[in-house]
Amino acid sequence: MKNVLIRISCLRNQLPLSQFCQEVGLNYEKLKKAFQRDTFPDAETLFLIANHFQIDLKWLISGLPKNSSFHHAIGNRLIQARQERGWSSSRFASFLGLHEHVLPLYEEGSGAISLCFLRQLEETSGIALMHAAGDRIGEIPPAPELRIVAPDSMKSGPAFRKEDYISIPLTDSAIAAGQPIIQENNVEDYVLLHIRAAGKRSNLVASRVDGQSMEPMLHSGDIIVIDRNDKTIARNKMYAVFYEEGLTAKYLERQEDWLILRPINPNSQVQIIRLSEQPDPIVGRIIGSWKEL
16 A cells, blocks of 8 residues: 555544545545555645645655654654643644644654644644744755856846746645645745746746656656646647656647646657546646756
8 A cells, every 4th residue: 555545544543434535525436446546646635635634745645754853843842732731632632623643643753744734833822833843944945045146258248136036946746736835844945937937927836757758858857847827738838747646747638538648758658547537637837847967
């Protein structure tokens, strides 16, 4: 079973799948198929689960990062606050607005709490959680301060201004595919893009491509910039598609209930998605890319 399904099972807490789906607001048939076929749930399902349990979406998809000291620090502070009050786990979970079986995940540091909900907890409970984590908060990268240095040969050229560039969050492929607003703790880094390339686009995200299907144009690990508001299929335009746990770049064609993913690489196979089973696999149109040479 895929690790993401194991984490979902942990959140189910032995509830029948139908009841779990009803409580969270999920499509029962879709999630049942994911468990039966041991396949990755669609992005909408993952987002709804994360939002319902106030769990960090990146943890749900990928588990804890190698250095999870931040989450252990939060867990230790929660334990301390509960013990100071002399409360049971059940009462403390109710006070925090958490599901009772989710609180131990946070206290043990084996689950990652949503950063947005963490800040909300501080305000409502009065428990200093972010301060308890100390410098570990610094693991979240801030938006870069842009510094532009023009070569001597361009001193007579046009002036460079910071406001001519925008910062685009670089994030995990499943986050890019499923989370409408990219939270700070899901940002790996930032990509700078000139406003002429961005145009009037306002919903841009950057992520890495998986696979070799679009070689030689794109290679696995290349960073692509995606316009998530542009999902209208057009001829000879390249799109980012969330497929089998990763982000793939393809030319697209739709035929009734089927989405056909066409590669450039002649050694790669055409892929097909049934839209009745995965209704929104297109992340957006690719407007640019960056690679190391």
